[in-house]
Amino acid sequence: MQRASLHAFLLLAVALAIAACVTTRGPELEPRYIALHNAFAAMGLAQVGPVQRASLAEGREARLPLELVAECTTIALFGGQGVRDLDATLLGPGGAPLAKDVTRDSQAVLRTCVDAPGTYTLVVKMAAGAGDVLAATWVGGFGARAAPASSAVVSASAVGTCDSPMALSPGTFTGSTTRGESEHEGTCTSSTSREVVYRFELTTRKRVTIDVNPHFDSVIYLRKEDCADPDAEVACNDDAPHDHDSHLDEELDPGIYYFFVDGYSSEVGTYKMNVAMTDVPTVEEVCQKARMLATGVPATASTRGLYDHLHSGGCGDSAKGPDAPYRFDLARRARVRIVERSNDFTPVLHVRKRCTDTKSEVGCTDSGFAAGEATFATVLDPGSYAVIADGADRDADGSYSVAAEVAPENGQAGIPGDTCADATLLGAVDPAAAGDTFLARDDVSVRCGGTGAPDVIYRVEVAKRSRLQAQLERQEGSHVLALRKACSDVSTELACSASIDHVVEPGVYYLVVDGDANMGMGRFSFAFRLREVAAQETACRAARTLVSGQTVKGTTAGGSDKFVGTCAGSYDAQASPDAVYRIALPARGRVRLNVTSTGYSPVLTLRRACVDGASGSASPEIACNSDGSNVYRAHIDTVLDAGVYFAVVDGQARGSQGPYALEYVFSPVTAKTR
Incomplete structure (x- = not known):
């Protein structure tokens, strides 16, 4: 086809597409664009890059950057209500004009074949009138040259199947599934509908966000490397964030990916799609920027905008939320308590010897004394540690605080209830009984506890034969309760467990809160009741x-x-x-x-x-x-x-x-x- 006749043919395609949507009013160009998209697709053209917009007054111009590959390219522009005449010129990387459209119309079309990929400039001038302008780019068709192997373009005649996927890049796209094929299905819902397939390749780790706003009930899914293999699926979404919309937000490693726009059940229709791809820092880069965590000074921050780099090894469902590492230095062997708190997500706290090495994890917790807390409490050797403030649920982020506390390895004197001599007296009904073994020493040993674990002692005075009940409720670490007649004599122990339920005769008894076999320590609370049986x-x-x-x-x-x-x-x-x-x-x-x-x-x-x-x-x-x-x-x-x-x-x-x-x-x- 000769250049002049080709240009006229493309203008006719634009005109026919617009004629199909003559009822469109105002700046809403999407129906006209979708009609044009379908017309060009029928001619063997594949849309690439984002849809670009500008708003111009009469006589003004806009310069729009275009990333083109070594391929024949068609650029179509049309104006909204109030636009009477558009002029358009495509400039090469050096500024030389490559194609021009000076027809007197509210739409324009350019066609050129470039020899080298690069950044080109589309100059759009409002020759007459004023209003919004939309520009989109297509490749292929009319015997177009084949793109080189390194090109981001998948196929010059891409039709949206696994054999011929359309190219996907950051930007705004529109499309339709009405002419797609019905060969694939995502795992998140049942579908016999038609789908459209896109392809993109990542050379570095990126966060890819895709929002599909359809005129039908859409389903989207993503596969890696093998387009036709359902087991290659890495993500699937239906009805998020609203009933018919679909949303994908994934951190993806380098590789080739296939993105499917499908429909629930047998639904098909048109859609608008926004695509964003942003660089994700490596684990090494994140760990290198870890902030110092000082003892006694809580660090407050937010995980919004952060990434999920560091997974836990043994709790919190692997900690799939965004995370923030801290560096914690310990000069000598000591007791360490670190607490992460958040009202926005379920906190998970994990500690490693080396930030980038999951296998170096020394502890992990997703629970604490109160709701919204995760507490790590143990004895650590001197050295440098990575403390990772994390979350259990994927995509759950928000504000948090993390605080570290250090105590001597063997505890310190003067803690209330630390010894038999200063045991804390319990009332007959004491629902608020609580304490903390983190600073306490190991004064007594109980039959079901851990040797060397710190303990706190309570005194119970029984006037008449009574039923004594005690049960641990909230706690940091893991504790046990022991009831005995003589405080320091383990042979007088009547019961030892996480709960005590025993009938006792009149006299004085001692209730010991001790760490379990895993050296549990920290805050605790227990319910207590002494009820006479008379x-x-x-x-x-x-x-x-x-x-x-x-x-x-x-x-x-x-x-x-x-x-x-x-x-x-x-x-x-x-x-x-x-x-x-x-x-x-x-x-x-x-x-x-x-x-x-x-x-x-x-x-x-x-x-x-x-x-x-x-x-x-x-x-x-x-x-x-x-x-x-x-x-x-x-x-x-x-x-x-x-x-x-x-x-x-x-x-x-x-x-x-x-x-x-x-x-x-x-x-x-x-x-x-x-």
């Missing part, structure tokens, strides 16, 4: 015996709180009055208990002994129920051997009391019913 004994002696098939009615209002149940809330907060009943089973059988209440949430417990500790166990509970599906009902259905049992009607947590009806049914278990 009130239970009185209530149990007066307990009424239930008769199978009958319903008894009563009220807990105005009564006393004598029993606790495992399903009635945390035991330090249980303070609802209760009533106890006796059950005598003549033989093995099925026991069904059902309680309904008026105006409060009942709790029903079944016990093998009425009084705590009477059967050698502090907790004689067999079953406990507080029916979550009906706040005014609780029930128990179980099989028991012959014997005497006790049912307790209680209330949930604190102050739950009022009228109730308790139904009891017993059915003997025979050979047929077993």
Whole structure:
């Protein structure tokens, strides 16, 4: 085709595309551009580079940089409402004019074949009128020269398939899946729709962000190296950030990638796509810029705009959020506590000997004393460490703080409750019991704890036979509780575990909070309650015996709180009055208990002994129920051997009391019913 006739043919294509969209008003050029895109694609042209925009007054001009390859290039321009005449000239790297369009129209088209890749300049002049201008570039078509192997252009006649993908580069693109093929599917949703395939190549690690704003329900996915292999997928997204939009934000290593614009189910249509590719620093560069973490001075910063370089080896789901490394220097062997805090994401703190080496990790944590904290507490040898403030969830970023504290390896004197002599006195109900073993010394050894771990000691004074309960709730590191009669004599130890539940006689006892076998240390809190059993004994002696098939009615209002149940809330907060009943089973059988209440949430417990500790166990509970599906009902259905049992009607947590009806049914278990 001769140059003049080719130019006229391209102008005709532009005119026909615009004629297809004559109802378009104002500066909204996307429908006209999509029509032009489809017309050029049908001619074997492939769009490359971003869509560029300018807004010009009459007589003014704009210079737009174009990155061109050694290929035949078509540049199409059209103006918005108010534009009457556009002139356009393409200048080479040296400033010499290569192509020019001076037709008197609101659109213009240039066609040229360049011999060398480089930065060219498109000069756009508003000859008449004023308004917005859009310019886009295509390659190939009409017997175009083949691009060299190093070219970013995939194919001169790219149609958007794996065999002929379209080139993708930073910028704004528009397209349509209506003429695509239906050969591929992403892993994040089901699709039988048509897809369009793009190709791009990275020579360095980059962060690639692609936002697809479609006129249909889109699905996007990305594959590396092998376009046709579903197992090569590295990312897939549907409905983000909105129902029909799709978003991709990935840090990608060098390589060849294939990007798919697909549709949910069988949906197809047009779309607009924004592509950004930014350089990502290497792990070495990030570690080289690590800031110093000083003891006693919290560092505050944000992970927004940072990258996910450093993964943890053993916690926080590998720590997939953006991260920030710090350098921490320790002059001598000592206890070290480092706390990361954030209200914006789930913090993960990991510590390494060498910042770039995952295998040199010496510790990792994703939990702490309070929500939004991650605490690392241990004994470290002298040296330089990398402390990495990280997050558990991918793309979750925000503000954070990280603080370091150092203490002597063997602790220091003067800590409250550090020795048997200055043990802290616990009240009968002490829901706020808390302490810190980080600065404490190792004064006693417990049977289930770690040798050499620091400990804190509490004193308990028991006036009457009572049930003593204690349970660790929040903590840094890992601790255990030990109850003993003589503080420094391990042979008097009555129990050792993360929780204590024991009936004790009158006297003085010691509750030790010690580090576990892993040298746990740090802040802790535990719930504590000391409950006299005399009130239970009185209530149990007066307990009424239930008769199978009958319903008894009563009220807990105005009564006393004598029993606790495992399903009635945390035991330090249980303070609802209760009533106890006796059950005598003549033989093995099925026991069904059902309680309904008026105006409060009942709790029903079944016990093998009425009084705590009477059967050698502090907790004689067999079953406990507080029916979550009906706040005014609780029930128990179980099989028991012959014997005497006790049912307790209680209330949930604190102050739950009022009228109730308790139904009891017993059915003997025979050979047929077993």
